[in-house]
Amino acid sequence: MPAGALAGRTVLVTAGPTVEPIDAVRYISNYSSGKMGYAIAEAAAAAGARVVLVSGPVALAAPAGVEVVPVKTARDMLAAASDVFPAADAAIFAAAVADLRPANPADRKLKKGRDDAALANVPLTENPDILATLAAGKRADQYVVGFAAETNDVLMNAHAKLVKKNADMIVANQVGDGLAFGTDDDEVWLVTADDEVLLPLMSKRAVAGRLVEVVAAHLA
């Protein structure tokens, strides 16, 4: 890819998990390491873009030249991504956002013995869908890429998410067999309304490079 393929462009990337507090010391979350989103941010910056990476809690260093906005919850991530989205030429939603959060998090530590009922029954409520919320208002000059992490019916679910979330492309990955969450390598499908392109098993950095190439071609 030419070094300046995204020069003058702004790219928003979300990465990592969100964490949703149960009480002052406990939370629900998922196994996302942030590797995929960070690799995408790095590749977009290397292509010359201004990159804003809205990241859940991960153990990764900020990629060179990338503005990182650290967040914890889905609602924090929505607020941070909403600030950047209007200025973004492309937005790539690689984060594994918790679909549900505890409805009434306690601001103190729940104690065994004293708070057994509250610990045994944590009512959940739905989080906002960041991709769907922002893509619902996308302009014709913005290119929006979502991800789909699926245990089965990968392509069928990816097409459904493409439509439901108003994305231009879904990067679909199969969960399990050493793929997707936490791994260095991945096998993905690039799914658009009229195409399905398989990127066979390769490093997440290589996936990111290919994806950024495709995004740059769409913006050109």
Ligand code: PMT
């Ligand atoms: O971080 P790694 O360890 O490298 O793992 C990479 C990954 C598996 C997290 C990544 O490749 C991936 O698949 N990310 C999306 C995971 C996911 O939550 O998929 P989903 O099918 O639940 O969500 C579909 C899309 O909607 C995603 O773009 C997601 O960011 C977005 N979403 C989902 C729920 C929500 N409340 N808000 C969202 O924006």
